[in-house]
Amino acid sequence: MKISVIGTGYVGLVSGVCFAQMGNKVTCVDIDAAKIAKLEQGIIPIYEPGLEDMTLENYKQGTLKFTTDANDAIASSLISFIAVGTPMGEDGSADLQYVLAVAKKIGQSINDYIVVVDKSTVPVGTAEKVRAAIQAELDARGVDIKFDVVSNPEFLKEGAAIKDFMHPDRVVIGADNEKALEVMRELYAPFMKHHDRFIAMDIKSAEMTKYAANAMLATKISFMNEMSQICERVGADINKVRNGIGSDSRIGYSFIYPGCGYGGSCFPKDVQALAKTAKDFGYTPRILDAVEEVNYAQKYVISNKVIGRFGEDLSGKTFAVWGLSFKPETDDMREASAITIINELTCKGAQVVAYDPKARHEAENHYLKGNQSVSYVDSKYDALKDADAVILVTEWQEFRSPDFDEMKKLLKTPIFFDGRNQFDKVKMQKMGFEYFQIGVN
Ligand SMILES: NC(=O)c1ccc[n+]([C@@H]2O[C@H](COP(=O)([O-])OP(=O)(O)OC[C@H]3O[C@@H](n4cnc5c(N)ncnc54)[C@H](O)[C@@H]3O)[C@@H](O)[C@H]2O)c1
Structure with a gap:
């Protein structure tokens, strides 16, 4: 099948690559020209286990293409996925401007029947808005072209996105006619050879399910x-x-x-x-x-424990932070607890030395950019040198079994704030750590 995926972020790129892996011809589109240029050079803009190899393989085979030219990609596909962001608006609602901009583009581009798939997470009623935006463009062009809009919310987990997409627990499709439903069934059939996990429902229920x-x-x-x-x-x-x-x-x-x-x-x-x-x-x-x-x-619980231990004025104190991403196996720092914790500590005068296996560039260039009290290192032990305490924020595997003797040698004082309750409190105390956890006195 010929597919276009509009929006080449965490969801769009993974979906596009996985559809290509099943033998479809996929074009991933993004308005971010720098991102597309990188992808064409084989540079994957996000960290996701397994994504790089699969992307390069499909790109080389010609089943996967990248472009900024949405018109061409949409016009030549039977299915077009909308996978752009739906960030939070000022009043808490989902901001649909990117979704509707893509819908408009689809209305301007199609010359033949197409199934438009809302894969972005969108509020109930969005499929109707997408349909209206496409129809308005077709009316403006004075053409009568049939299209369907279906909802196909995505349930992948960052850090396990490829596995989740290739072996989904379920594929939810909200559709209001058999033809579109059949196209989607055919597209997803290769992903459920083991047993059927296709759940069809009405569009509003699919939107609500996510x-x-x-x-x-x-x-x-x-x-x-x-x-x-x-x-x-x-x-x-x-x-x-x-x-x-x-x-x-x-x-x-x-x-x-x-x-x-x-x-x-x-x-x-x-x-x-x-x-x-x-x-x-x-x-x-x-x-x-x-x-x-x-x-x-809850995002303030760890920083409050640090303040409880060291006092309100943290000037002259240095804290090692282990983990910046919002969870392990991703470089995504959107809304990460580390941002709140680090800003809270540095606000009170502390210096922070941070280490994360993958998210350093996100922190440095975006989420903690401009915070002069934060420095970054490339190993978890380097972060500990002369620090007053270590704070574990993201439970990456490499933090599960550290060399505690080495840690004690490097830290100025062996104080450990564990934001993920990774260790046994009694054992940590026996080893000589002053050890703080969440939900334990
Ligand atoms: N990230 C996840 O784990 C996850 C999981 C399930 C669902 N979702 C949902 O999927 C959607 C996408 O999330 P994401 O994390 O992939 O976002 P993202 O920010 O990583 O990617 C969105 C991409 O869309 C591009 N874009 C914006 N407007 C465009 C346009 N008009 N044409 C082409 N490209 C355009 C952006 O440049 C960006 O590259 C959101 O609604 C999100 O809630 C995300």
Whole structure:
């Protein structure tokens, strides 16, 4: 099948590459000319395990192309995916300007039947807006060309995106006619040879499914973080509580880790966008509002522990920060807890020496750019030299089993703030660390 994917970010690039891998002819389009130029030179703009090899392989074979020319790419495809960003607007709603700009472009470009697929996370009712934007352009051109709009929300996880896309738990398609549904079934059939995971539904329910999934996951995290706050106050240990409740099959162990708050490009904005939609329709979403409120507060828990230990004035203190990305196996720093923690500490006079296996360039050039109190190093041990304490923010695998003796030698004082509860408190204390966790006294 001939496919165009408009928007070559985390979702667009992964989707395009995976469709190409299954033998489709894919053109990935972006307005960011520098990004497209890099991709054409074989430079992958994001870190995602497995993505580079698969991209290069398909590019060499000619199944995958990159361009800034949306017209050509759209005009020659049977399916066009909209995979641009839907960032949070000022009032918390999803900003649809990029999605609708692509819809307009599609209306200007098509000469034949096309299935337009909303893959971006968009509020209920967006497919109708996309349809209207395309139709308005066709009317302006004075042409009668048939097209369908379907919703196909994406559930991939950054850090495991290729695996998730190639072996999806489910493919949700919202469609209002059989023809478009059949095209989508055919496209996704190679991804579900093992057993059928194609879930067809109406368009609004598909749009809502994505928000409901992210809201549920964010709720689990905030719930557990709230439990951790109660544990600290009553003298219970959240790690033991987690084991105790996770063993209940109705609850399960996933997404109930206490931590320093969720970040990323999805949960924060999607929870708020869903809350805004609910309010627009006259409903007060009490759970969603609380989920966000708990998460906001949780991002300050670690910095408050540091301040509790070292005092309000942190001038003259240096802290090593391990991990900057919002989660391991990605360089994505959107809404990362590290941003809040580092800004909070440096605001109080501290110096920070940060190390992350992949996200250094994002921090330096974007998210912490201009913060003169932060410096960066290329190894986790280099960050520790003469630091007053180490703060673990992102649970990359290389932090799981560090050389504790080496750490003690390098740190000025062996103080460890663990934002991801990676270690056993008693063992850490026996080794001579002053060790702080979340949800444990
Ligand atoms: N990142 C994730 O893990 C994830 C997972 C599921 C769903 N989503 C959703 O997918 C959508 C895309 O997210 P992302 O993380 O890939 O975003 P991203 O910011 O990484 O990529 C978006 C890309 O779209 C490009 N773009 C913007 N306007 C364009 C236009 N008119 N024509 C062509 N390209 C244009 C941008 O230059 C950018 O490269 C969002 O709605 C997001 O909520 C993201």
